[in-house]
Amino acid sequence: MTRKELVQALEARWGAKAKYLGMPSCDYELKCSAGTFIIDRDGVIRDLEGREVSAEELLREEDLAPDGETAPSEPGELPAEGYAVELPLAGHTTVSLRNLVNMLASKERLLISAFDLPRPLMETSLAEELGQRSFADMKAFQVFWAESQSGCCHGLKLDFENQTLTMKLLKDNPMPDEMAAFRDLAVCMTEYAKKLKHSTFKPAQEENPKYAMRTWLLRLGMNGDAFKLARKVLLARLAGSAAFRTPADEEKHKARLLAKKQKPCEVDGDVC
Template identity: 30%
Template sequence: MELKFNVTGEARKALVKAAGEALGWEPVYKGAPSFAYVVSNVTISRGGTLSWDERTDEAAIRNLLGRLREMGFVPAEEEIDTDTLTIEMPLVGFTDTALENLDRLIAGKAALIKKAIGADSLPVERTETTLKFPWFKFGIDGATVAAYSRFIGALCAAAKGQKRVTGREKAVENEKYAFRVFLLRLGFVGDDYKEARKILLKNLSGNSAFKSGAPAKTEVDADA
């Protein structure tokens, strides 16, 4: 996942310093040819793009994004479009089949995804080097940005890893249960993903633990 801050020179150095303080790691300068800085699992490119992968701790990214906002660092997408936040993923590793799989994964769960994140549409924009997902509303907090970033990363990983995906969308009665099953299939398993699951399920109706709804007079500790 990546966010473009489009800063260079002293501004990039300030961004790198803030990242180091937020993550508790000393920045490492990689030199030529990338001229990037690496802070733990986060890379700050020569042009000021901040990137990380799905293995990066969600709480750490949330803290980092909050710290950067406090210092006035705003992703370029937010500066251009004050209503939309775009998440970008590298195009590396995407074959034609993987791109078709991604389209089908999105199509198969389009209604649930749109309701979960509050989107009107789910376009995927392709550049020479990235895929752009301009699905998200401006002004969301760091925890939500982290959850959405992990979701996009998981969608892309699934598209690359599966041989064939069926894109038929099915009507569901229990939205939370259906989407939770989808998230688990994408790898959102265990306590490390608990907060992300809650964020992604909170706008949906139904019960996440029982397909037909919770049994009467039974308290369930689920993702809500």
């Protein structure tokens, strides 16, 4: 793991942004509920007293109360296993929440394969039930959610009282790069859900999972160098080709390249 990937994983684990301290040290400083830590140019982590801290320890560490005891769970807090990303519920509407549910259900198999999950984040039955309902306002959606989602939605928690939306990676001891990728995905999914005017539940095509995932990530805006690691993680376990939807498309592309290579060039009417 590079230093950049380590910093991203720590940011994802603790929900805090690391600060680059610049020259001459080139260190990063991370302030989180576990304390303040410095990551040097070699990727070595130290606390403010200069003691070295292992990356594995810091990525697995539980939040501690000041006396060293495990901090009590906050209302609505998810169990300790897995990895959770908490985001604000503010800005969401009944439409955007419906969009988010439809995305999670539609991409159920892709997400299970990408993260090697033991169970889906969202049962398709919830999306199917949601598709048959309409809501006058958020209060009506809240009533539906309270009555319908029990046992159907393992990876999405909506806390209307505290105005938080939590997405959970249902996997014990996920790797740091998986946590970072999941956080990026959760943020982009919720933002994309707000932009969509309408969506329906439709399972992703299964003939080429890698292509389906890649095109979905691009729609979410997960392109460019900022999401390079996330794309790598999300595509690594999937079968198929990321570049071509079908083998026939790939063969057509190869044939075009071969024909172009074999075509003689001309200079002033003469064959090269």
